[in-house]
Every structure is written in C-alpha cells, then in structure tokens.
Amino acid sequence: MIYIDTIIFDLGGVLIDWNPEYVFLKAFNGDKEKTKWFLENICTSDWNENQDAGYPLAQATEDLVLKFPEYETYIRLFYGNWEDMLGGAISGTVSVLKQLIESKKYKIVALTNWSSETFPIAQKRFDFLDWFEGIVVSGDEKTRKPFKEIYNTTLNRYNIKPEQAIFIDDNKRNIEAAKALKINGIQFKNPEQLIEDLKTFNIHIS
Structure with missing residues (x-):
C-alpha cells in the first residue's frame, strides 16, 4: 500500500x-x-x-x-x-476537501493554472480557498501545467515527496505530467468518482 x-x-x-x-x-x-x-x-x-x-x-x-x-x-x-x-463551487468536492482537512492526516495544497490578475476574484468569492496550506498559482510563477517546473515548485515549496502525494486534476495531460515526476494522480470527473478513486489509496470519505 x-x-x-x-x-x-x-x-x-x-x-x-x-x-x-x-x-x-x-x-x-x-x-x-x-x-x-x-x-x-x-x-x-x-x-x-x-x-x-x-x-x-x-x-x-x-x-x-x-x-x-x-x-x-x-x-x-x-x-x-x-x-x-x-459558476459556483463544486459542492461535492468541497465536502471531500473539508473532510480531508478535518482528518488532520494530510498536507493539503492546491496547484492551479490561473491568471494572477483574475485569481483574486475567485479568492473573494470562495472562502474554501483559505483552507489550503498553500496555493501555487501559475500566473504568479510565470509557467503552468503541464510543464515540470510548476510541479517541482510545488514539491519544493511545501516539502512534498512525490511518491507520497496525490494530484487531483480534471485534465488528463496534467495528470500524466505529474505521474512522470512520480506524483500519484487521479483524473477528476465528478465528486463520486473521486471518492471511489481515493479508496485505492486507502483514503475513505463518507
């Protein structure tokens, strides 16, 4: 396991x-x-x-x-x-995020392709963005997924061992780039599928 x-x-x-x-x-x-x-x-x-x-x-x-x-x-x-x-928050995934944080078992960070000019709009609208230990925003880093530099920035900044991390993204290209760096990946389709896929890593969400 x-x-x-x-x-x-x-x-x-x-x-x-x-x-x-x-x-x-x-x-x-x-x-x-x-x-x-x-x-x-x-x-x-x-x-x-x-x-x-x-x-x-x-x-x-x-x-x-x-x-x-x-x-x-x-x-x-x-x-x-x-x-x-x-649109709105994807409430099923927000619920998964909340349970993972409340479990206190995991370091929880975000890695997003997002313009630094528009990201503050999202930060004002979605309070759950304050729950993360940190967020790596591509526009701030002047690079983006799927380029390896932004994954390495995330790993180094938050002292993450790739083999002990899971990356959740809806874009298959971004998941494959993460896997090339030995980061485990789950391609997101919907919250129900995410909950099922997390079980394969012995992570159980109610």
Missing part, C-alpha cells in the same frame, strides 16, 4: 465550476455551434493558457483583436466579462 501524506488539488473544474460558455452562449444568443466555433478558433484554450502563465490580459486582448478585428466585440468579452465565467 502506498503511504500518502499530501493531497494536491487543481481548482478550476475540480473545486470551482469555470466555463467560458457561460459568457459566450449569452453573447451568441444561445447558439451552441457559434459558441463552440468561437472558443475553438478565436479565444482558444491555448490562448487563455498563455495568460495563465503570466502574459498580461490587456496585451493578450489587443494581440487577438489585431489578429481578428472582425471579432473585436466578442474578444473583449473574454476578460471583460471573465467573472461571469465563474
């Missing part, structure tokens, strides 16, 4: 519901096809992840407007209305 003493949580998609569709479905009058096309071709996830690694939001917006001037109004909505992309 693997001995686990640390659990590392991703935030967006695991503890916090975040989705650009909340803004763009409204902007495109509920047209799912237009929304999907726009987010796959204009304000892409790769483009947004560049800001997660520290690129300024205002500059990224101007860069994209220059490239796609015909979509300027919609491009400016991405960070202009960013707060509306935040």
Whole structure:
C-alpha cells in the first residue's frame, strides 16, 4: 500500500465550476455551434493558457483583436466579462476537501493554472480557498501545467515527496505530467468518482 501524506488539488473544474460558455452562449444568443466555433478558433484554450502563465490580459486582448478585428466585440468579452465565467463551487468536492482537512492526516495544497490578475476574484468569492496550506498559482510563477517546473515548485515549496502525494486534476495531460515526476494522480470527473478513486489509496470519505 502506498503511504500518502499530501493531497494536491487543481481548482478550476475540480473545486470551482469555470466555463467560458457561460459568457459566450449569452453573447451568441444561445447558439451552441457559434459558441463552440468561437472558443475553438478565436479565444482558444491555448490562448487563455498563455495568460495563465503570466502574459498580461490587456496585451493578450489587443494581440487577438489585431489578429481578428472582425471579432473585436466578442474578444473583449473574454476578460471583460471573465467573472461571469465563474459558476459556483463544486459542492461535492468541497465536502471531500473539508473532510480531508478535518482528518488532520494530510498536507493539503492546491496547484492551479490561473491568471494572477483574475485569481483574486475567485479568492473573494470562495472562502474554501483559505483552507489550503498553500496555493501555487501559475500566473504568479510565470509557467503552468503541464510543464515540470510548476510541479517541482510545488514539491519544493511545501516539502512534498512525490511518491507520497496525490494530484487531483480534471485534465488528463496534467495528470500524466505529474505521474512522470512520480506524483500519484487521479483524473477528476465528478465528486463520486473521486471518492471511489481515493479508496485505492486507502483514503475513505463518507
């Protein structure tokens, strides 16, 4: 049996519901096809992840407007209305987090791809972000998952042994990067599945 003493949580998609569709479905009058096309071709996830690694939001917006001037109004909505992309907390996972902390058996930290410019908005909205021993925010570190530097920063900063840690993330790519550094991984799909997968590490949540 693997001995686990640390659990590392991703935030967006695991503890916090975040989705650009909340803004763009409204902007495109509920047209799912237009929304999907726009987010796959204009304000892409790769483009947004560049800001997660520290690129300024205002500059990224101007860069994209220059490239796609015909979509300027919609491009400016991405960070202009960013707060509306935040849904609520994923309550089932927050409950898991609470039980893990209350057990006092584990070091609990977070590792998130998030712009340092928008992260304070989430901190004000979600009080459970204060529960962590620490949070590594990609925008502060000027790098992001899945690059090994940000995992090593997390391990070193909080004195974590990779073989004794579990990393929970909804993105398979990020889990595979963690496993390459000998960190155990659980790909998050929903709170019920997370509870089941934690049992394989002898961690039982009621």
